[in-house]
Every structure is written in structure tokens, then in C-alpha cells.
Amino acid sequence: MISIEPVAAPGAPLARRNPVAKVAAALVFSFTLLATLDPVAPAIAIAVELAVLPLFGIRYRVLARRAWPLLVSAAGILITLVLFAADRSGRVLLDVGPVLVTTGVLLTALGLVLRVLAVALPGVIVFATTDPTDLADALIQNAKAPARFAIGALAAFRLVPLLGQEWQMISMARRARGVDAGRNPVAKLRLFTSTAFALLVGAIRRGTRLAVAMDARGFDAGTPRTVARRQPFTRADTLLIAAAAALAATALTTSILVGTFRPLIG
């Protein structure tokens, strides 16, 4: 399971920024990059992302460990595209039986992989440096999100790690009851479905109990909530968003200037 706990040094200058500002900066940066299909703009973006990593207090090794599912999927995309792309233009690099790799194929594949990484990394960085409680607080205080939604989601989130243990328990309990699937794929699917159903029933019951406990402490009281933890939104936070926009724009401009820019639409 992908870990969701923050891994950054909490005192790093950019890790300390308001969580809403970090999310906004990441969204601005990623969405700007979506505008082009070329490899140059995402390559610049990745360089920028890796360069600011120390400012967020994340060590490169830690990022690699956190982002491995992303790297695996990027490699998967690369291989799939190289093997199956319809466009076989350009110089032939490799011709082994059915596998025909050309410069055109390689360039398209590389562009796509770089895009995936460039667009996803800001999100990884934000969640690696943000405590979920702080994010919920900031969403309520700075983005005017409803507290019922933000705190409710936060509380539900706390129960997620339990689901893994619960799945293992239910599976073992079924085996103890004499229920297993052996090698029959249909039986396997049925066992999977019924285990998932039992997990769901348990999750709903726990969720209901938690909701009652929250209401017992006035969560549904309707009185205006106060906040115990202030999340200030300062000039530095505005600057972070502006800088993200400026850097993404620079990447796009460079790609236009070197002539590789390929708009997503048109």
C-alpha cells in the first residue's frame, strides 16, 4: 500500500508553506504542462521539480522510494508504446522479428513518459510534505471547504489502514471455516467478492459508530466552529503559487522557442 504519512523534514522552507498554497501551486504547475505533447517542456519541468526538492526537505532517495509505483508505471508505458505504437516513422534503431523500434516511436514514448512523471511529481511532493490534519485545517480556513466534509474525510481516512488488516483477518477466518477457492478461477472470484462484501459491511458499521461518536461531541451541533490550529496564509504562500505558474510558463515558452511545442488541442 502506498504510504500517506509525510516524509519530509518539517522545517524545510517550502514544506512549511500553507497546505492549500502547496496544493494550488502543484495544480497550476501540472495543468499548465498538460497543454503540450512534446518531451522538452516536461523534461524542463522535471528538472525544476528535482531542483526544488531540497527546499521541500525531501531527500532524493526518499522520493524514489515513495514514487516507485509511478516509476514502474512509467516504465510500463514506455515498453508498451515502443512495442505497439502505430507510428513507425523515423530512423530504424532496432529490428528484431516483430519488434521494430524507430526514432519516431522512441520520441513519442519518451514524451508521454516524461509528461506522466512531470504532472504527477508535484502531487507526490505535496503529499510527502503535508500532514493530513494540516491539509484539512487549511482547506476549511483558507479554501472555505465545509468542515463537515473536510474533518469527516480526515476521520474516515484514519480508518483506511485498518482495512488491510481486516482483509487479512477475514480471509483467514474464511479458511478456518473450510472456505477456499483452490485453483478454480470462478470460485476465486466468488471468494474475493464475498470477502470484499464482508469488509464493506465491517467498514460501514465502523464508519457509523465513528459518526455517532463525532456527533456526541457536537460535530453536528450547528454552532459556528472555532479553530484550535491556525493555518496562516501569508505573502510567501501567494509567492509560491506565482512562482509555480511562472516556472511552468517558462517551460512552455522554451518548448515553443526550440520548436518542439505540440499543443494538446489542435
Added chain:
Amino acid sequence: MSGVLLRGFGWRHAGRRAWAVRGVDLRVEAGERVLLLGPSGAGKSTLLSALAGLLPEDSGEQEGTVEIDGLDPRKARERVGIVFQDPETQLVMARCGDDVAFGLENRGVPAGEIWPRVDEALHRVGFPYSRDRNTAALSGGEQQRLALAGALALRPGLLLLDEPTANLDPAGATLVRRAVAGALDADTTLILVEHRVAEALPLVDRVVVLEPGGGVRADGPPGEVFATHGAALAAEGVWVPGHPIAPRPATATPGELLLTAEGLGLPPRLGATDLGVRAGEALAVRGPNGAGKSTLALLLGGLLRPGTGRVTASAELAGADRRTPPHRWRAPALARRIGSVFQDPEHQFVTSTVFDELALGPRRTGQPEAAVNDTVAGLLDRLRLDRLAAANPYTLSGGEARRLSVATALATAPRLLICDEPTFGQDRRTWRELVDLFADLRDAGHGVVTVTHDVDFVAALADRTVTLERP
């Protein structure tokens, strides 16, 4: 400081035929400490929910009236604090301090007052850690202390405790009771629901007994109530002090070895352990939290692959699978030989009626339908489940669910039975039935292994005890 007044109060949950609680007349003066008792199903928890204002008008039907300081409890919510049984589903936030602050934020307490009140509440319950401690890193007893602090921070006039120690091991339960005793001041009215009367008595000065059919059976100082109603309450399942249960020592010497563990472990959960289980023997496994008792039960039950060492079944137990360890047996073969009863009964339920639940094992192991019906009928009768044959297992009470989970393991007549905390949170009646059932099995030549914190259960049943240390 709040008072409670109930006049002919009753509540029926929407969609149910029976009243959960009915005909209750009760006045609790401000500052009183009341222990609310009654057999399972007398409606104690429903009554507490009503007092806490947690029964929405559209969720059922009400009879009579219930008032807190003359107000409808739904409008007096800020005067009432409640702590429930399950620590896992009461904590909202990731950090302890934030969790106590949660209620204060909801009630709109000015930001400047929040943290002093959080610190005060944590201090009152004797919380040993800082505000930044992760709530997931706490033991069950510590989590319940924190939940208590969360309720006390709101300075309730009436504090309701719904079996706050039922899900805890003895050490955790002691922690919570001490915290309650230390945190109460003369201004707080207390209503406590608790099966374990002896432990609860130091906290209360009045006992109220609910009648399952409706109304209040007894009300008064503990001494008087138990002198008159003690024996009847004990027979109905309340843990009344001074009514010991006769132990069931073995009637014969144990037979041959059924299962052997050599250097068995699963780092980091369980260190290397050696033990043997014999036919006709009741073995208790004890040890502190985190010693890996549950893990050992799963390993012995053939449900987990050992990390180190091995589990060997005797030729008699293993039958055709003599050459493979239990964790590699097919599930139907395993269920015929080794039965496992999990700590949480609901994990084990697979079907939608009690009857099918009991029939599942025998059908899976290939018994003819007539034999299946006989087995099920016998178990339904033996474990007092006959009236519930058509009920959904998920709707059973705690005691019924426990009896069903034990019965499902017995349905395939395994030679060896392994149980994880079978008596957890059980009332006296179910407890006694479990002792008798396991003792009968042992005397009929089965091996019984119980992983348990329950000292009384060990004393009543076990022939031998193995104590695990933390790895």
C-alpha cells in the same frame, strides 16, 4: 451538574417489532453516581443513547418522556458527555491533543481557551503523553483514557459511560477505571453501564436494574439491591460479586500429542516458541499485549505461514496430509481437523442466516444433508440459538455472536479447537456456558487451546498454562 428524569420512557428502533427499552421511570439527581444493570437485551445502551440525545426523532418510536434538566436530551447535548465501548471508532484525529480539541472546536469555544482546556482534561485523566502523540500508537486503555478526556473537556454535567472497559485487557481496564475515579468531581452526574460489577462498585453509590420485559426491577444502594436481587442477576448473566463459578478441572489425564510447535515464530510479532497440545487437554496461552498471542493462535490453527520453526500435526490429526504442515492443507480438510475461533466473531460469518452459518462447515466437508441437519439442530439447541436459526448473524447480540462463532467451529467436529479471547466482553451466563462447553470437549478427548487475558477463565478451565514474553 445535571439531573435526569424519565417518565414511562420507551424506545422502539424503526423496523423492529420489539421495544428496545420500555416503561422506565427514573429520577437521577445532580451529582449522583449510578450503575445501570440488567441482563443482555434489557436496553441499557439504548437508554444511554437516548440520554445523550443520539436517537434522532425519525429513527424510531418514543413512549413517555425523557428530560435532562427539564430539556429534551436532543436540545441538551452540550450538557452530556458519553464514552462508548470501542476505542478504535471514537478517536477522530491523528494527534492526541487535536482529538481532545475536536469537541471544543465543534462547540465554538474561543481559540484562546481551547489549549488550556485540552491540557486540563488530559491532566484530569492522567494522560502520560504529550499532545503531539499519535493516537494510533496508543494502547486500547490509553485510547479510552483519551476518549474520556475528549468528553470531559466539554465539562458535561452528566457523564455517560457505555461499557468503557469491555474491549480492554485487565491492565487497560484498570487504567480506565482509575482515570474515571480520578477525573470525576462532585459536580458531575455519572451513569455507568458495566457487566463487571465488582470493578464498577467503587465508582457508584446507587444501582438501577432494568427489567428485560420493561420497567425498573430494582433501584437503591448497591448492598441492598444485591442482597435482594443478586442471585437472580447472577443467573441472568450479570457479574455480581460473591457468586463464584465452580471450576471444571480435567476428569482424565491427557492423551497423545496432537500438535507440536518447535521454534515457532513470526518476527517481529512472535518470538520462537515451543509447545505441544495433547488430546483431552485444555491449554491456556497468556502473556502481555504485544507478546504475539493472537499470532500464535493463527499459526497453530494453520492460518498463517510460520516465519521460523514449524508446526507438526500428529499422524492421527493430520490423516491423509501427514507429510504437509497445517498451513498448507486445503481449507475443508483443515476445518475438519483444527477449528479456530477468532476474537471478533463477525470476521467469521459467511452466510446470511444462523442456520446456514452452522451448516456451512459440514456441507463443505461433504456430509450428507440429513447429517448436516442433525449437527445443526444439536448445536442450535446446545448453544441456546434455536430461536435465532433464521436470524442474520450480523444482527446478533455480543453473546449470541460469540456462541455462534464457537458453534461454527464445532460443526465440523475438529479434534483440536483454538480460540482467541473467547470470553472477551461476555456476560456471566455466556461465560459459564463457554467454560462448560470447552470442558465437555476436553473430557471427550478434544484438545482445546485458548489465548486469553481472562485470569478467571484460566482458573476455571485450564490444565496447563504457557506464558509468552514480548519478543
